[in-house]
Amino acid sequence: MSQHTKEVFFGLYNDEEDLIHAIEEANAQHLDIMDVYTPFPVHGLDKVMHLEESRLHIAGFVFGSLGFLTAFGFMTWVSVRDWPTIFGGKPYWSVPAFIPITFELTVLFAAIGMVVSFYTVCGLGPGVSNPVLDERITDDKFCIAFETSNADLDALKAFFAKTGAGEVHTKTI
């Protein structure tokens, strides 16, 4: 975690629809939002915040392909090269029999790979504790946060007043 602290100026809204309208207003005023925090996934946020679509599914595909190749390649190598054995009169390279394990390892690699990627790119994991701006953000408050260092505080105050933020606070994190 970074050592330097920063001062955050944030407003809390009581409803996700107010939050969306506020973000649209902030976009119109060209305010530089640091981050938005919500207690549950609010649909439509990615659009107003111009968040790009997550690329996690690409990671899933890559890890899944890796699992596929690992399983199928390993079973092929074992059955054809390393120790060829005849089971039930079938060919050494009995592809249909390899399908179940190939499928399972594809899913396993994709799932583990995606979950690890998710926590890595989000900077989350066991032992991580991120600063909490307000303890009600995981309950029922919707938060827009600005960094004070590069913003005009009066403009932000006017913005929060105009968009109907229930509370406004400053916190150093």
Next chain:
Amino acid sequence: MHAPVAPVREPLIEGHKSYHNITEDLCAPTEKAPSLSWIIAFVISVATMTFGLFALAWTIWFGIGSWNLNRTIGWGYDITNFVWWIGIGHAGTLISAILLLFRQKWRTGVNRAAEAMTIFAVVCAGMFPATHTGRPWFDFFMFPYPNTRGPLWVNFNSPLLWDLFAISTYFTVSLLFWYTGLVPDFATVRDRAVGFRKKLYNILSFGWTGSAKHWQRWEALSLVLAGLATPLVLSVHTIVSFDFATSVIPGWHTTIFPPYFVAGAIFSGFAMVQTLMIITRKILNLQEYITINHIESMNKVILLTGTIVGVAYLTELFIAWYSGYLYEQFAFFNRAMGIYWWSYFGMMACNVLSPQIFWVKKYRRSIYITFLMSIFVNIGMWFERFVIIATTLARDYLPSSWSYYTPTWVEIGIYIGTLGIFFTLYLLFTRLAPVVAVAEVKHILKSAGDQYIGERAKGSQGSESIHESAH
């Protein structure tokens, strides 16, 4: 903002809840001291678990000679219970994955507990293959590891090995899916807690902040994991059925097994979800989140899958007759009319006939009938596995080796013990984590809360839509 909801949809969250009410109600069970009923249930569960572990230790100490398996009937209680538990696990993934893909909102009320149930059921199931050889310290032989005997690899053409990969993958993926869903809710509990509990939930919540980008990724991850878990859950019981279907035993060697096992698994899984949810909602006061509508939806799934299972039983009988194959015909005659006739009739009565009661809406919405039915289905599905395994083996090709199997106290003890393990883990889970997914319930509040939709909504739905169309 929310897509319009059809007026026929019934509310899934009752009691005019606000977001804060939801947090309070769902986090409360983890914050209060345990109730007397919880303590009694926990003591009983731990006692049963201890007895089961004793029976298991007995098995390992004296060997599997302490079981009543014999030369003819090599698979008995162990595999029966293994398949039963794996089947029970299936409802959790079905609810959390398949219903997520189908956008069924009622899943949010029960998915968390059902997924937990999946994980605990797979733990119970896994005990049987791990110990049925009597030498669990050699379990690593099951994995393909480089060894000094060549290396001599495992047989990749064996369905038993496929099963090992299927069950391990299923357990891992279910655990990851469940925990990722839990992280935001652990953060909610963390932000309400003080002292030691704050430290504990700080570790469990992985530093979750609720950032918009994190939520976006979290939803993307949930969706792809659901997409992966859907074929996975179908594959697991398919592969379990391969353990039987790829053999050449009459009564096992049938192509109908994979779909029939999967339907049966979902059937028994939902029954166990009903058993647990009816008790949980009562004890933890969650009737407004796990409503009669949730129970009715699950009863519809039970009715559908129970009927599929019934059709499979009848198809098996028909095909046995139609095949003209003497051994197959005898195997099915033996199931229904042979020495284990009582288990066949128990299976038919519990699995096929009794769920038909759910065609009647009044019974689908009755808590008592649902609870009773869920127990019937659990018993019926246990009988199904026993019928397939013990009955079939008891009468093999050679009449001189025909045999009869009754379990010893050790086998029964291990079975009862797994029930103890299951309920102990479940009870601990109800203390540690919100039993209903907090964030997901908040997410559907505006499209499923009773102040927004249904008869008791502020300003009824009908007049609102007329009002809107007038614009």
